[in-house]
Amino acid sequence: MEYNILDSIDLNDSTIYKSFTDRYFSKRYILNIDGIKNNDIMLMFHSNRITLLCLAPSHFFFKRPDNYSLNFTVGEVDRLSNLVKGKGKKGGQMLTPKSVICKVQWSDGTSFNIPCCMKGTLIEINENLVKHPELLRQEPDSDGFIAIMLSSIAISEATKKELLNHEEYLKRVNSSL
Amino acid sequence: MEHKAIYKLCKGLGCCEACCLRYIGIKNPNAYENSINFVTKYNDENEPNSIEIKNNNESTTDNEKNTTMSSTKSETNKSNENNDNSIESTENVDETTIEVNNEVESNGRTSPPSKKRKVNICVSCLGVLQEDNWQEGFQMVKELLDKKGYECTTFACALSAPIATLLREKIITLNIVDEFPQYDAKVLTPLKEAWKWSFGVKLSAYINKTLDSGAVSPLLVTVNMDYTDDLQELEILKLVSPQLFEERRKQRRRFVTEFTRRSVEQALEKATLSSLKAAGAQLVAVRARGVCGYIKLSRNLPQSPWILDGKRVLPSSVQEIIFAPLAKCYKWEEADAERRLKLIAAGREDVDVRCLGDGRPFAVEITDPTRQLTDEELKEACKEISNSGQVIVKRIVPITREDLIQLKNGEETKSKTYEALCIKLSHSKYDTDHTSPVRVTPEDIDRINSYTNTDTDVRIAITQKTPIRVLHRRPLLTRNREILELTAELVPERPQLFVVRARTAAGTYVKEWVHGELRRSAPALRDVLAARADLLALDVAAVHLAWPPS
Numbered sequence: 001m002e003y004n005i006l007d008s009i010d011l012n013d014s015t016i017y018k019s020f021t022d023r024y025f026s027k028r029y030i031l032n033i034d035g036i037k038n039n040d041i042m043l044m045f046h047s048n049r050i051t052l053l054c055l056a057p058s059h060f061f062f063k064r065p066d067n068y069s070l071n072f073t074v075g076e077v078d079r080l081s082n083l084v085k086g087k088g089k090k091g092g093q094m095l096t097p098k099s100v101i102c103k104v105q106w107s108d109g110t111s112f113n114i115p116c117c118m119k120g121t122l123i124e125i126n127e128n129l130v131k132h133p134e135l136l137r138q139e140p141d142s143d144g145f146i147a148i149m150l151s152s153i154a155i156s157e158a159t160k161k162e163l164l165n166h167e168e169y170l171k172r173v174n175s176s177l
Numbered sequence: 178m179e180h181k182a183i184y185k186l187c188k189g190l191g192c193c194e195a196c197c198l199r200y201i202g203i204k205n206p207n208a209y210e211n212s213i214n215f216v217t218k219y220n221d222e223n224e225p226n227s228i229e230i231k232n233n234n235e236s237t238t239d240n241e242k243n244t245t246m247s248s249t250k251s252e253t254n255k256s257n258e259n260n261d262n263s264i265e266s267t268e269n270v271d272e273t274t275i276e277v278n279n280e281v282e283s284n285g286r287t288s289p290p291s292k293k294r295k296v297n298i299c300v301s302c303l304g305v306l307q308e309d310n311w312q313e314g315f316q317m318v319k320e321l322l323d324k325k326g327y328e329c330t331t332f333a334c335a336l337s338a339p340i341a342t343l344l345r346e347k348i349i350t351l352n353i354v355d356e357f358p359q360y361d362a363k364v365l366t367p368l369k370e371a372w373k374w375s376f377g378v379k380l381s382a383y384i385n386k387t388l389d390s391g392a393v394s395p396l397l398v399t400v401n402m403d404y405t406d407d408l409q410e411l412e413i414l415k416l417v418s419p420q421l422f423e424e425r426r427k428q429r430r431r432f433v434t435e436f437t438r439r440s441v442e443q444a445l446e447k448a449t450l451s452s453l454k455a456a457g458a459q460l461v462a463v464r465a466r467g468v469c470g471y472i473k474l475s476r477n478l479p480q481s482p483w484i485l486d487g488k489r490v491l492p493s494s495v496q497e498i499i500f501a502p503l504a505k506c507y508k509w510e511e512a513d514a515e516r517r518l519k520l521i522a523a524g525r526e527d528v529d530v531r532c533l534g535d536g537r538p539f540a541v542e543i544t545d546p547t548r549q550l551t552d553e554e555l556k557e558a559c560k561e562i563s564n565s566g567q568v569i570v571k572r573i574v575p576i577t578r579e580d581l582i583q584l585k586n587g588e589e590t591k592s593k594t595y596e597a598l599c600i601k602l603s604h605s606k607y608d609t610d611h612t613s614p615v616r617v618t619p620e621d622i623d624r625i626n627s628y629t630n631t632d633t634d635v636r637i638a639i640t641q642k643t644p645i646r647v648l649h650r651r652p653l654l655t656r657n658r659e660i661l662e663l664t665a666e667l668v669p670e671r672p673q674l675f676v677v678r679a680r681t682a683a684g685t686y687v688k689e690w691v692h693g694e695l696r697r698s699a700p701a702l703r704d705v706l707a708a709r710a711d712l713l714a715l716d717v718a719a720v721h722l723a724w725p726p727s
């Protein structure tokens with residue numbers, strides 16, 4: 001072939017091997033939410049103000065090997081029935097930083113909530129978590145994301161600035177060990 | 178009011194003789210029967226036809242007429258908007274309406290050379306009042322009448338003109354007022370009247386029937402002049418009168434089309450010259466189009482200039498590389514070129530995707546070209562484009578408006594073949610040895626080459642959610658898409674890499690299909706492989722659209 005695809009990129013350049021989420025998102029962290037140790041959330045911001053809600057790797061959830069189930073009904077609100085219409089995403093559930101997206105219930109009956117940590121509109125719940133709750137544990141920073149949210153540029157930028165970036169996060173987590 | 182001055186102004190804007198008379202306000206039917214003779218009195222004797230000569234140098238318009246004829250139908254003539262020379266409306270006479278569709282087309286074409294004298298299409302009536310465009314219409318009417326064999330000795334005729342003529346009349350009227358503030362726009366003789374007095378009279382001789390008013394004659398001949406740029410041209414009215422069209426859009430059930438004579442008249446009511454200009458209104462009758470396919474060799478080149486917050490993200494674009502030599506031929510400055518050249522492509526690839534093979538079909542629309550470029554110049558332009566090292570265009574040929582429609586339609590129907598360089602990132606569930614380094618096995622390749630999930634010719638039926646990268650500006654939808662063909666092969670000396678070639682249906686997001694986009698696209702290539710996989714590089718290998726049209 002005239003323009004061989006193998007010659008078109010530098011295979012020794014490590015940046016081409018970045019994962020999908022590392023390629024397109026910048027990660028931000030909120031630690032010890034509600035004063036609960038290691039109640040840690042990771043938000044992944046796309047440059048287009050789409051944000052993914054994920055558990056941070058330091059979340060206490062990952063230290064516990066027990067079975068769990070996920071519940072997306074929060075009080076009166078069923079997160080799974082969220083529907084957005086049109087380009088403007090009309091009808092999406094409104095979110096504030098405290099809004100709970102999902103409840104994780106352990107086999108012993110105890111549970112904890114996952115809050116969304118920012119103001120915005122709920123676009124999509126990761127439906128795959130319903131059938132495959134194990135994804136939350138196995139691939140928390142990719143296929144096990146919890147929800148997709150959208151906010152204004154202003155809020156998105158402000159939240160991004162306010163939260164810990166990846167380096168700051170690593171420093172904080174390592175010093176608290 | 179100085180008739181001569183208005184004549185000169187209109188002529189300078191590009192009006193035909195008959196239209197000049199209309200703007201002057203001449204209501205004498207005889208003047209329109211031979212308008213070219215009638216206007217001689219407005220020409221200065223010492224500089225005869227100075228404007229004529231200048232215009233003839235723009236040897237651009239080969240008036241390509243594509244004629245379609247719609248079927249005849251019987252209907253009752255409700256000519257309530259005709260405040261014309263008819264006396265009053267009669268009751269329901271069983272009248273016969275003949276519709277003749279006559280397309281006004283003004284493509285600049287180089288070949289084949291036309292024996293016909295070349296005429297510049299009038300910027301106001303778009304050729305409706307220009308005798309050189311009538312012959313075909315006469316013939317169509319005659320043929321139809323002969324076929325039908327109506328014995329009636331009289332006829333009435335009615336014109337359905339392109340709606341864009343309303344916009345153009347407004348622009349010209351405002352131009353006159355700009356020059357002569359005391360000019361009264363109401364003097365304008367309606368297009369349909371001038372047409373009846375000229376076309377109608379000549380048609381009468383041609384079909385050997387007496388022209389009469391619609392209220393009297395039971396035979397009504399409706400001539401429908403189509404202008405293919407009509408709706409496109411009216412788009413600017415949405416900027417001039419946004420509320421009006423927003424209202425219409427909201428009441429879509431009530432208004433089937435956005436642009437009707439009524440809505441356009443409403444939109445134009447309060448329009449000013451500056452508001453129309455700001456919206457991009459132009460008096461242009463001639464558009465030339467050149468086409469080919471472009472090959473894009475760079476993974477760092479957008480199709481159109483990429484500007485974010487007023488700053489350039491990347492220094493160049495396919496569009497700019499293609500425009501540069503064309504603008505040079507016309508000696509246009511950058512701003513001028515940007516305004517007068519338009520790139521119309523069959524879709525676009527991402528910045529980091531190359532487009533190889535025969536390239537991506539595209540056309541360049543040249544608005545108001547001062548002349549036709551020669552074959553030599555076009556060849557030279559291709560050479561210059563290819564010298565960029567980033568884009569290759571092998572040849573540029575002239576096309577028509579109809580070809581362009583094919584290009585645009587192609588966007589919804591064409592399939593594309595992609596070549597993707599992929600990496601296997603984890604052991605597959607079929608791998609027996611999970612301790613050795615991850616490598617693509619011949620079994621993996623076989624699995625991809627034989628995988629299907631349908632009983633039809635389609636290899637893989639997939640569903641794709643709107644990709645996250647465009648989700649902020651597009652609705653969230655789950656679409657059914659198709660992978661039509663799929664083959665994979667190993668990459669020598671790179672055990673983790675493999676190359677796939679996939680032909681996909683129009684609208685398939687191929688990057689997302691490869692990596693699965695957080696399982697929002699399924700089944701993805703990684704699902705077929707049953708291992709984590711990602712995309713390292715992507716090329717469009719072919720855009721399956723016959724282009725340029727033969």
Ligand SMILES: [Zn+2]
Pocket residue numbers: 192193194195196197299300301302303304305306307
């Ligand atoms: Zn005219």
